[in-house]
Amino acid sequence: MKLIWLYGPPGVGKLTVAKELSGLTGYKVFHNHLTTDLVRSIFPREMKETGGLINKYRIELIELAAQKNINIIFTFVYAKKLDDAWVRMIVRRVKKYHGEVCFVNLVCSKQEIKKRIKHESRKGYTKIKSVKTLDAVFRRADVFSSVPYAENLVIDNTHLSPRIVARKIKEYYKL
Numbered sequence: 001m002k003l004i005w006l007y008g009p010p011g012v013g014k015l016t017v018a019k020e021l022s023g024l025t026g027y028k029v030f031h032n033h034l035t036t037d038l039v040r041s042i043f044p045r046e047m048k049e050t051g052g053l054i055n056k057y058r059i060e061l062i063e064l065a066a067q068k069n070i071n072i073i074f075t076f077v078y079a080k081k082l083d084d085a086w087v088r089m090i091v092r093r094v095k096k097y098h099g100e101v102c103f104v105n106l107v108c109s110k111q112e113i114k115k116r117i118k119h120e121s122r123k124g125y126t127k128i129k130s131v132k133t134l135d136a137v138f139r140r141a142d143v144f145s146s147v148p149y150a151e152n153l154v155i156d157n158t159h160l161s162p163r164i165v166a167r168k169i170k171e172y173y174k175l
Contacts, residue, residue: 001065001071003073003100004071004074004175005104006104009144011117012157017166020165026071030062039053058090059093077137104152106157107144
């Protein structure tokens, strides 16, 4: 099983690239907002158990995919240091079933991200849609750094189409 872990700041184009990569590889897309939106449809963001429940569903789904040898593309906003323990745990769970985690850090200029977060495609999810909220995220966490304890393919997609980015990922990881 391969878990292609697409990560980067909000609005960088993770889901768009994931869909393109899925079309090239047949891998299933696990968009992280599916679990967020599921939990938040019942429980408010402020409730302390909300984050744990979202992570529980993500862990169980990824681990079952590894167990059943189902290749997936997972999208995620990685916050350096804040998410390290959780990311390591997912890697252990995938490796437990002889799976492989392939990290892809999508980066983009902040100016371009601020344009992208206003795109119509974001409206169906609980995604960040305002520059004010995005700036708060940038102040609160380092969402541009690579996962420090693993090999990473870093792609600046400021001026690249999602299809070109997907092809680069496919070639690099021999998917």
